[in-house]
Amino acid sequence: QIADLLSTREVFKVGSLDGGSEQDDDSASAYDIDRVKMDRAIEYEVPIEDKVVLETALQKLKDLEQTVVYEFYYKSLNQTEIAKSLGISCNYVSHILRNSTKKLKKLMVSDELKESQKEVGHLRKRMEEQAQFIEENTVVDSQTRLYNRRYFDARLEEELSRGSRYQNPLAVMLVKLDGHEHMARAYGTLRAEETIRTAASLIRSTVRRVDIVTRYGPTTFALILPHTGGQITVVADRLGKALSEWASAEKLEEGRAPVTIRFAQAHFPGDVEDGRVLAATAMSRLEGEPAEVVGKAA
Numbered sequence: 468q469i470a471d472l473l474s475t476r477e478v479f480k481v482g483s484l485d486g487g488s489e490q491d492d493d494s495a496s497a498y499d500i501d502r503v504k505m506d507r508a509i510e511y512e513v514p515i516e517d518k519v520v521l522e523t524a525l526q527k528l529k530d531l532e533q534t535v536v537y538e539f540y541y542k543s544l545n546q547t548e549i550a551k552s553l554g555i556s557c558n559y560v561s562h563i564l565r566n567s568t569k570k571l572k573k574l575m576v577s578d579e580l581k582e583s584q585k586e587v588g589h590l591r592k593r594m595e596e597q598a599q600f601i602e603e604n605t606v607v608d609s610q611t612r613l614y615n616r617r618y619f620d621a622r623l624e625e626e627l628s629r630g631s632r633y634q635n636p637l638a639v640m641l642v643k644l645d646g647h648e649h650m651a652r653a654y655g656t657l658r659a660e661e662t663i664r665t666a667a668s669l670i671r672s673t674v675r676r677v678d679i680v681t682r683y684g685p686t687t688f689a690l691i692l693p694h695t696g697g698q699i700t701v702v703a704d705r706l707g708k709a710l711s712e713w714a715s716a717e718k719l720e721e722g723r724a725p726v727t728i729r730f731a732q733a734h735f736p737g738d739v740e741d742g743r744v745l746a747a748t749a750m751s752r753l754e755g756e757p758a759e760v761v762g763k764a765a
Contacts, residue, residue, distance in 0.1 A: 524574035532567040535560055608682040610660060611667035619681040619689050619746075626679075626693055627742045630735070636696030638734035639689065639745045640703065641753045642670060642710070646726045647686040653724035662726070665713070673709045674702065687753075689746070696734050703732060729753070 525533055534553065538544045539560075544552070546560045553560075606618035614622070623639070630637045644666060651659035663686070670688055671680045683689035692702060710728050713719075719726040731752035735742040 521571070524571050527574055528567055528570060532563055532570070535563045536567050536571075539564060611664055611682050613667050613671065613688070614679065614681040616681065616683050616689070619679070619683060619691065622679055622681075623691055623746060626691055627735075627745070630693070630742065635694050636734060636736065637742060637745065638692040638695040638699040638702075638732055639749045640692060640699065640706075640730055640732040641683065641749045642666075642688040642690070642706070642728065642730040643753060644686045644726050644728055646724060649724035650726055653722070662717075662719070665717075666710070666728075669709055669713055670706065673706050689749075692734075696737055699732050699734050703730065706730075 525536065528536065531553075535549055538549045538552070539546070546557050546564075550557045550560045606614055606621075608615045626637055629635065644662070647659060647662065650662065667680070667682065667688065670690070674680065674690060674692070677693055679691040679693075681689045681691075692699060695702065707730070714726070714728055719728075731749050733739050733745050733748035733752065735745055739745060739748050
């Protein structure tokens with residue numbers, strides 16, 4: 468209802484429901500009550516700064532003025548109902564509404580309220596910045612509850628450093644659901660999101676607890692496999708079998724928007740000369756080479 472006051476034209480000029488002849492200097496442009504109610508039926512998006520300014524301005528009105536304005540604009544009572552509840556005449560209610568809205572106009576452009584609006588704007592900006600900071604620094608994907616790409620990058624660097632010190636092999640595997648974006652358009656967002664969550668849960672339950680499973684992209688999962696070198700093919704076969712059975716049971720490769728699952732991997736040492744390109748090598752194999760069939764290593 469705050470939007471009603473802010474959006475009503477001609478500074479909220481109102482007339483009596485009784486159609487009285489009371490007039491003032493602005494009577495020539497007095498706002499017709501039917502027009503007011505028409506405008507009040509329209510929904511408006513009002514910035515929070517304007518809402519705070521209006522609330523502050525309302526507090527500066529007299530008690531009776533606040534009551535009349537509140538019941539008319541917030542409770543949507545007509546002037547006859549307000550007059551009856553307060554024990555005053557309809558003409559007096561109309562008079563209060565006219566004077567109150569004029570006062571509100573002046574109050575809402577005062578320096579004091581402008582300053583309040585400015586402070587609220589600064590507060591909202593700080594809150595938005597804080598929310599962005601939290602989002603940028605979290606390491607968990609909200610949809611799958613897996614770690615996100617930020618965590619993958621940081622943890623891969625740690626594992627490479629540890630592997631270099633102790634001469635431990637390290638492997639990276641990428642799993643991608645091709646065509647998933649088409650599923651969302653064909654069957655709806657809920658089914659598409661559920662597919663991602665199920666795939667995430669299946670991958671997590673299939674690999675070892677020491678393995679790190681992350682959501683690398685919208686339809687791509689990335690795994691860091693410590694102490695894993697050439698034997699990554701064993702992991703690929705086991706994971707491929709689980710994914711293949713799930714895809715078959717869910718008929719993901721059928722229908723209007725088929726989804727296929729493929730993956731690629733790279734390991735160090737032996738497969739790549741520099742561990743720092745593990746992820747890049749796996750991604751190149753995933754995207755640059757022909758799609759690998761589920762259950763086969765890239």
